Amino acid sequence: MTTIDASLFDDLQKRGLIAQTTGGDVLADYLASGSRTLYSGFDPTADSLHIGHLVPLLALKRFQQAGHKPIALVGGATGLVGDPSFKAAERKLNTPDIVAGWTDKLKAQVSRFIDFDSGENAAEVVNNLDWVGDMNVLDFLRDVGKHFSVNNMINKESVKQRIDREGAGISFTEFTYMLLQSYDFAELYKRHNCTLQIGGSDQWGNITGGIDLARRMYSGETYGMTLPLVTKSDGTKFGKTESGTVWLDPAKTSPYAFYQFWLATADADVYKFLRYFTFLPLADIAAIEEEDKAAQGRPQAQSVLAREMTALIHGEQGLQAAERITEALFSGSLDQLDESDLEQLKLDGLPSSELARDQLGDKTLTQWLVDAEMAASGKQVKDALGRGAVTINGAAISFEENLDAAACFAAERAKFGRFYVAKLGKKKYHLFQVG
RNA sequence: GCAGGGGUUCCCGAGUGGCCAAAGGGAUCAGACUGUAAAUCUGACGCGCAAGCUUCGGUGGUUCGAAUCCACCCCCCUGCACCA
Numbered sequence: 001m002t003t004i005d006a007s008l009f010d011d012l013q014k015r016g017l018i019a020q021t022t023g024g025d026v027l028a029d030y031l032a033s034g035s036r037t038l039y040s041g042f043d044p045t046a047d048s049l050h051i052g053h054l055v056p057l058l059a060l061k062r063f064q065q066a067g068h069k070p071i072a073l074v075g076g077a078t079g080l081v082g083d084p085s086f087k088a089a090e091r092k093l094n095t096p097d098i099v100a101g102w103t104d105k106l107k108a109q110v111s112r113f114i115d116f117d118s119g120e121n122a123a124e125v126v127n128n129l130d131w132v133g134d135m136n137v138l139d140f141l142r143d144v145g146k147h148f149s150v151n152n153m154i155n156k157e158s159v160k161q162r163i164d165r166e167g168a169g170i171s172f173t174e175f176t177y178m179l180l181q182s183y184d185f186a187e188l189y190k191r192h193n194c195t196l197q198i199g200g201s202d203q204w205g206n207i208t209g210g211i212d213l214a215r216r217m218y219s220g221e222t223y224g225m226t227l228p229l230v231t232k233s234d235g236t237k238f239g240k241t242e243s244g245t246v247w248l249d250p251a252k253t254s255p256y257a258f259y260q261f262w263l264a265t266a267d268a269d270v271y272k273f274l275r276y277f278t279f280l281p282l283a284d285i286a287a288i289e290e291e292d293k294a295a296q297g298r299p300q301a302q303s304v305l306a307r308e309m310t311a312l313i314h315g316e317q318g319l320q321a322a323e324r325i326t327e328a329l330f331s332g333s334l335d336q337l338d339e340s341d342l343e344q345l346k347l348d349g350l351p352s353s354e355l356a357r358d359q360l361g362d363k364t365l366t367q368w369l370v371d372a373e374m375a376a377s378g379k380q381v382k383d384a385l386g387r388g389a390v391t392i393n394g395a396a397i398s399f400e401e402n403l404d405a406a407a408c409f410a411a412e413r414a415k416f417g418r419f420y421v422a423k424l425g426k427k428k429y430h431l432f433q434v435g
Numbered sequence: 436g437c438a439g440g441g442g443u444u445c446c447c448g449a450g451u452g453g454c455c456a457a458a459g460g461g462a463u464c465a466g467a468c469u470g471u472a473a474a475u476c477u478g479a480c481g482c483g484c485a486a487g488c489u490u491c492g493g494u495g496g497u498u499c500g501a502a503u504c505c506a507c508c509c510c511c512c513u514g515c516a517c518c519a
Contacts, residue, residue, distance in 0.1 A: 234473090260471080263471075264471075264472080265472090266472070267470095267472060298470035298472080299470080299472085302470095302471095329471090330471060366483090367483095367484095375464075375465095376463085376464075376480095377480085377481085377482075377483090378482080378483065379464090379479070379481090379482080379483085380463095380464050380465070382479090382483095382484075383464075383465055383466090383478075383480085384464080384466090384479095385484095386465090386478090386479095387466050387478085389466070399484085400484095402484055403485095424465085425464075425465060426465090426471060
């Protein structure tokens with residue numbers, strides 16, 4: 001018999017991870033009194049999850065650690081339709097083979113976070129295409145559609161802006177999304193006795209839809225719970241950097257970049273994020289906050305957060321790689337790096353590229369740096385050059401040297417005959433290997 | 436379909452014949468200060484090292500000269516009408 005950690009609900013609440021629940025106190029008791037099966041869905045809208053998905057994904061893990069059985073649903077079917085919830089405009093459909101490929105990737109990704117070998121409450125990964133894929137239209141309309149009131153659906157907050165706003169509109173396809181997701185819940189209730197669905201707060205409408213459907217189709221008593229949308233104190237969108245979305249796939253966002261993202265968290269957000277994203281006990285987080293407050297200067301919270309998250313997503317090895325690069329670039333001196341260190345930085349995910357020595361003269365330095373994606377335009381590099389903000393292997397490059405890229409990458413400046421660490425501004429690094 | 440309004444550089448938004456690569460704000464980038472923060476201040480912000488080149492929904496025209504004027508086309512919004 002699995003032991004239930006009855007303090008789960010309280011812990012979630014204190015972490016700020018509960019936005020809304022159905023049933024109020026009943027849910028807390030329900031969770032404390034037995035091992036329950038719950039699910040959360042992830043639609044394949046890209047070939048990787050990003051950090052925005054982390055809150056529900058890690059919530060599944062929290063539930064499992066407390067003795068409940070998590071099901072991660074990958075929306076092979078719903079991903080073909082597109083969720084209109086709180087979206088300003090109709091989205092374009094992806095082809096079935098693309099969505100199928102993404103579904104496979106997400107399945108693999110999601111699987112790393114939950115435990116499949118823990119006996120009674122072992123996790124499962126399911127794909128709703130398995131039960132929706134072969135359903136025919138008439139069955140769907142008669143068995144599922146009949147339970148939904150269009151009047152009700154129109155009044156949902158999540159589609160309101162699409163219905164109310166002139167010129168926006170919503171296709172029947174997207175309008176139907178809610179029925180599909182509701183059907184998932186009903187189906188999981190029937191198949192796995194799944195009685196709780198969790199999701200982002202934008203999923204409230206879809207979750208309550210599923211609760212209603214499970215009751216109507218199977219007289220099932222089910223619950224719903226939403227997690228807060230992650231917001232930042234400065235009002236900008238969480239999870240975006242200047243170079244775009246922060247992905248969980250190391251091939252799309254390197255562990256180093258991932259680590260740096262968390263390290264850059266604003267003071268005003270960092271303790272909240274520690275509660276949201278890490279598994280550190282609340283008491284430990286409070287202690288960190290206390291210490292930071294008492295100490296002058298740089299808080300430790302950001303590096304704790306960065307370490308925890310990088311280890312969680314990319315493992316110890318990923319964390320070490322990220323720390324090696326960070327250490328080399330921001331604390332140590334480049335001179336301390338030996339040849340294998342530089343090779344390692346490349347493998348660790350420091351942005352790098354190879355240049356041919358005899359072609360260096362073909363372009364200006366600004367152009368080479370733009371090609372390496374260190375800056376958006378030559379103008380920016382030029383600006384930085386004028387302020388002495390561009391260095392190669394530690395030596396500042398002057399404005400005049402711009403035209404002579406070959407001199408900037410002169411052989412005598414190289415480390416070990418071929419490596420050049422270019423730095424633009426305070427944080428942008430790029431490793432050039434000239435051969 | 437008819438009538439009216441509108442499409443400007445990443446976003447918002449000025450600009451109605453030359454002084455416009457185009458006000459102002461936001462975002463972004465760099466510098467100072469700092470903690471690889473925040474706030475603040477400074478600079479940059481179509482592309483180009485530069486000469487110069489390319490922009491204001493599209494095409495063609497008027498003009499020495501057009502984001503600005505004309506014609507046609509495309510798209511969006513508002514109202515009205517139509518819906519066998």
